[in-house]
Amino acid sequence: MWFPVLSACLRGRAVSKSGFVVASLCPKHREANVSHFSHSAGRCSQTCQALIYRKHGDPSRVVELEDAPVPQTGAKEVLVKLLASPINPSDVNMIQGTYAILPDLPAVGGNEGVAQVIEVGSQVKSLKAGDWVIPRDAGLGTWRTEAVLAEDDVFSVPNSIPLLSAATLGVNPCTAFRMLSDFEDLRPGDSVIQNAANSGVGQAVIQIAAARGINTINIIRDRPDFTQLSDRLKAIGASHVIREESLRRPEIKELFKTCSKPKLALNGVGGKSATELLRHLQVGGSMVTYGGMSKQPVTVPVSALIFKDVKVCGFWVTQWKRDHSHDERVFRGMLDELCSLIQQGKLTAPACEEVRLRDYKKALDAALQPFTSSKQVLIM
Numbered sequence: 476m477w478f479p480v481l482s483a484c485l486r487g488r489a490v491s492k493s494g495f496v497v498a499s500l501c502p503k504h505r506e507a508n509v510s511h512f513s514h515s516a517g518r519c520s521q522t523c524q525a526l527i528y529r530k531h532g533d534p535s536r537v538v539e540l541e542d543a544p545v546p547q548t549g550a551k552e553v554l555v556k557l558l559a560s561p562i563n564p565s566d567v568n569m570i571q572g573t574y575a576i577l578p579d580l581p582a583v584g585g586n587e588g589v590a591q592v593i594e595v596g597s598q599v600k601s602l603k604a605g606d607w608v609i610p611r612d613a614g615l616g617t618w619r620t621e622a623v624l625a626e627d628d629v630f631s632v633p634n635s636i637p638l639l640s641a642a643t644l645g646v647n648p649c650t651a652f653r654m655l656s657d658f659e660d661l662r663p664g665d666s667v668i669q670n671a672a673n674s675g676v677g678q679a680v681i682q683i684a685a686a687r688g689i690n691t692i693n694i695i696r697d698r699p700d701f702t703q704l705s706d707r708l709k710a711i712g713a714s715h716v717i718r719e720e721s722l723r724r725p726e727i728k729e730l731f732k733t734c735s736k737p738k739l740a741l742n743g744v745g746g747k748s749a750t751e752l753l754r755h756l757q758v759g760g761s762m763v764t765y766g767g768m769s770k771q772p773v774t775v776p777v778s779a780l781i782f783k784d785v786k787v788c789g790f791w792v793t794q795w796k797r798d799h800s801h802d803e804r805v806f807r808g809m810l811d812e813l814c815s816l817i818q819q820g821k822l823t824a825p826a827c828e829e830v831r832l833r834d835y836k837k838a839l840d841a842a843l844q845p846f847t848s849s850k851q852v853l854i855m
Contacts, residue, residue: 521545523731525619526835526853529581531572534839538570538584546602546623550598553624555608560588560617561827562842562851563675564766574795576613581711583616585853589632589641590622598627601751605633612800613793620832620855630810636817639824642852643675648822649677650765650792655689658761658788659739663682663688668752670694670719671743671768673704675825675850682743683710683813686821690734692755694719694748703740711823722751731755739763753779753787759761761786827852 483651490772523538525543537826548554548585551573566585568574593604608629610617615628632641655661669682672693684691693708697718705716715734721727742749744756753775755764762785764773799805826851831840835842838851 481766483727506521506630510560519619523619523621523830524617525583526585527581527583528570531570531577531580534570534843535569535836538835538839542833543583543619544619548594548596550596550621551594553599553602553626554593554607554621555590555622555624555629556593557588557590557619557855558607558619559638559829559855560585560747560853561643562838562853563646564768565613565646566618567839567842575791578614578616578709583619585617585619585644586610586615586644587855588617589644590617590629591634593621596626597748602626602629602631602687606631606632607641609641611806612796618832618835618853630806632810633814633818636814637824639827639852640817640822641647643824643827644810644813646792646819647675647825648679648683649796649809650676650790651683652809652813653792654741654763654794655680655683655687655739655792656766657764658786661687661689661738664690664735665739666690666692666714666754667739667741668692668694668737668755668806669741670752671745671766672713672716673765674743676741676743676765678825679709679822681708682711682817682822685714685793686816690714692717692730692734692737692750694722704850707826719748719751722755727755732763736760741765742773743804745769745773747774750776753785756783756785757782759773759785761788763788763790765790765792794842825850829854 481546496503518713522542523545527539528537532768565574565700570584577630590608592602592604592608595604595837596711608631608736611630615624645757669677669680672695681691681693691714693713693716695704697720705790715730721754737755738757740752740756740762742764743763743778746769756762813822826849829852832853832855835853838853
């Protein structure tokens with residue numbers, strides 16, 4: 476479901492190669508009742524600023540800040556002012572043309588963020604002016620200052636939580652929450668091992684697990700600021716922080732004298748790192764892959780399957796949201812629990828660098844750097 480960026484009209488709903496619904500741009504007024512974003516008029520009442528790309532490629536070269544039309548608000552729609560939106564790896568991959576779902580071009584970048592409701596349509600029941608909302612699904616194009624969205628395409632969140640927590644709530648914390656909830660029956664005192672522990676997902680895993688009394692063994696690559704990063708992860712609840720190279724050394728055995736072998740391994744890297752996680756799973760444990768930053772395949776030793784009966788599976792939060800799109804109770808319950816943790820100070824946003832929208836090139840360049848420890852967040 477891709478929101479139009481240069482026109483107030485859509486050609487209706489089109490299906491992408493991956494089977495997901497996307498919205499296409501058209502040069503003329505749309506026909507009535509063909510779009511999921513059924514606007515009440517085919518003209519624009521105002522414009523906004525948006526980060527638009529017309530072809531796939533290097534984000535710093537293909538993304539441009541432009542004026543884009545804002546359609547009038549329909550009966551079942553809301554006009555929102557975007558407040559903040561992060562730059563996630565999936566956003567970059569979409570612009571590069573390598574992600575699993577891609578919009579028709581031109582498109583507005585960004586899949587996550589928080590917005591404030593400015594105006595509601597006459598038939599909107601669940602939202603009012605002043606409410607904070609986040610996207611229900613990927614593809615709304617959040618790198619813009621304003622948008623008109625269907626009421627059903629957003630969820631409300633408390634406007635009492637920190638801005639950066641709200642802006643980064645919809646992807647990484649939800650991914651962490653589901654992986655800790657859906658694959659193993661984890662109890663207080665159990666252990667989870669994960670690579671990419673300093674990523675947004677990794678930091679959310681640490682905090683949600685700590686709130687549940689679950690130990691985390693956190694693997695990060697060696698780097699000049701390892702000690703500072705280790706201290707920061709421990710400050711938010713990490714039980715253990717280990718260099719990736721240490722997984723293949725004898726001292727890892729000492730750790731398991733005081734910490735139970737993990738029931739669950741979370742893999743955001745792939746390659747040899749994933750294989751090392753498997754080696755330390757307890758019998759019958761699960762490894763869940765949610766990312767592949769190394770761009771290397773996951774290799775599973777035959778012995779792990781036969782003698783340890785490990786389970787190897789994948790997770791994609793976008794698919795989970797779409798599979799549960801008709802079960803608002805489950806989605807709402809997850810958001811309520813995450814927001815409660817935020818309000819209690821048990822779940823904080825990852826380290827972020829706030830960047831004004833006009834400085835987007837600086838933010839995109841920073842997001843592409845290796846060993847990035849701060850998430851770039853565009854402030855509208």
